Amino acid sequence: MGVALAESFLGHGHPVTIWNRTAEKGDNLVTKGAHRAATVAEAVSASPITIMCLKDYETMYGIFDSMGDILKGRVLVNLNSGTPAEAHAAAGWAAERGADYLDGAIMVPPPLVGQPDSVFLYSGSQDVFDRHRAMLASLGDPRYLGSDPSLAVLYNTALLDMMYATMNGFLHATALVASADVPAVKFADLAINWFMPTVVDSTLVEQASNLDKSYYPGDFGTMEMNLNALEHITRTSVEQAVHSDQPRLMKEIAERAIAEGYSGKNYLAVFEIFKKPTQASS
Ligand SMILES: NC(=O)c1ccc[n+]([C@@H]2O[C@H](COP(=O)([O-])OP(=O)(O)OC[C@H]3O[C@@H](n4cnc5c(N)ncnc54)[C@H](OP(=O)(O)O)[C@@H]3O)[C@@H](O)[C@H]2O)c1
Incomplete structure (x- = not known):
């Protein structure tokens, strides 16, 4: 360097x-x-x-x-x-x-x-x-x-945190479809060219102000609904014989959010869980 x-x-x-x-x-x-x-x-x-x-x-x-x-x-x-x-x-x-x-x-x-x-x-x-x-x-x-003076290395670590989480999301999803012999290049076209810009897009920047206000209206989908999806991903991973720790961890985080009273809030309320140290699961 x-x-x-x-x-x-x-x-x-x-x-x-x-x-x-x-x-x-x-x-x-x-x-x-x-x-x-x-x-x-x-x-x-x-x-x-x-x-x-x-x-x-x-x-x-x-x-x-x-x-x-x-x-x-x-x-x-x-x-x-x-x-x-x-x-x-x-x-x-x-x-x-x-x-x-x-x-x-x-x-x-x-x-x-x-x-x-x-x-x-x-x-x-x-x-x-x-x-x-x-x-x-x-x-x-x-x-x-x-x-x-600590902000540069803190931002650096936060962006690396996001990079690994994003790559793991893509790699686990690709492993899921690979269990049905779907080539990674075929899945990548849909996952990267359509899904990523649809989900990780400028609306997240707009939503960031809601994170600062701890405001998570559940109008378009609640934490309960998202827990169903995460259970589904975990069960499908087991059924397709691929690694299931990653979806299981995401499911546990959503369960923690529900245990802490965010069941009717939208998924971004997991931010409240991430802001605190890890707690032993109940
Ligand atoms: N490479 C990347 O992609 C990248 C990206 C972002 C940030 N960084 C950061 O940049 C920093 C340097 O990374 P790098 O890729 O250049 O690593 P590197 O190739 O291992 O170079 C390390 C440097 O530190 C020197 N050094 C190590 N121990 C030393 C010692 N005891 N006394 C004197 N000099 C010593 C080395 O000198 P010698 O040449 O004599 O060994 C070399 O100049 C790291 O903190 C890394 O995290 C790297």
């Missing part, structure tokens, strides 16, 4: 100084015009802003903590993955060393870095974001989420 980030900056005409523990990984970047720093201190002092993309926060501490006050007065943007608590701690760590700090999360794999619609999430110092926005736009579409 570090190579992709540096290539993108070079491609947009920015002077780039690189440092990596394994220096030879930057050989191609040097042939493209990057300057290779011999030390981390040299790299940090070479530019008005330092972009880091290491394995994790611990690696960042390991690199900088023995280096004295080289971060004092510097601007750091950290793009490694982590947890909200780790991002908070890193912002405090940077402040203690006198550095301006922006935390970030990369929403695309390395080959997509530099595309104008590749989203990069940022949170923390708005001043750092505003001053360097044009330079950050060399990497993709920079989105500032707020001054809480």
Whole structure:
């Protein structure tokens, strides 16, 4: 990822100084015009802003903590993955060393870095974001989420959560029809080209305001009705001899919603269950 980030900056005409523990990984970047720093201190002092993309926060501490006050007065943007608590701690760590700090999360794999619609999430110092926005736009579409430094990694995790849930939905549904020898390519046409844009569409954005108000009118279908559908999916999975844990879990969540008084509400009331820690089933 570090190579992709540096290539993108070079491609947009920015002077780039690189440092990596394994220096030879930057050989191609040097042939493209990057300057290779011999030390981390040299790299940090070479530019008005330092972009880091290491394995994790611990690696960042390991690199900088023995280096004295080289971060004092510097601007750091950290793009490694982590947890909200780790991002908070890193912002405090940077402040203690006198550095301006922006935390970030990369929403695309390395080959997509530099595309104008590749989203990069940022949170923390708005001043750092505003001053360097044009330079950050060399990497993709920079989105500032707020001054809480943990927001970028939290959004990142939430979107990954949604990605895996969506992929599992498609894969389980495809396994169901595959039990009747339906090829995945045939099902995908209906599931992706018709079903997905019909269900996961802009009406969910409109409904999001109802989530904020905990308003779930059951006019067009209640939780009870949805529980029937989930029982049906679970029974069909067993009947067709495919894995049934995923529909069973969704059924248990709907049952929990009914147990908590949402039986006459619409399905989006499961949001109330998701907002709380998992409880043992009754
Ligand atoms: N790849 C992706 O698709 C992607 C997408 C979004 C976010 N990310 C995030 O970006 C970050 C980097 O990912 P990556 O794909 O570039 O991983 P990677 O190829 O494994 O690179 C890890 C980087 O951390 C360095 N590093 C690891 N341990 C170190 C240590 N003890 N001391 C000094 N340097 C150390 C490595 O240096 P060496 O080269 O010397 O090993 C390398 O530069 C991760 O947090 C990842 O979650 C990656």
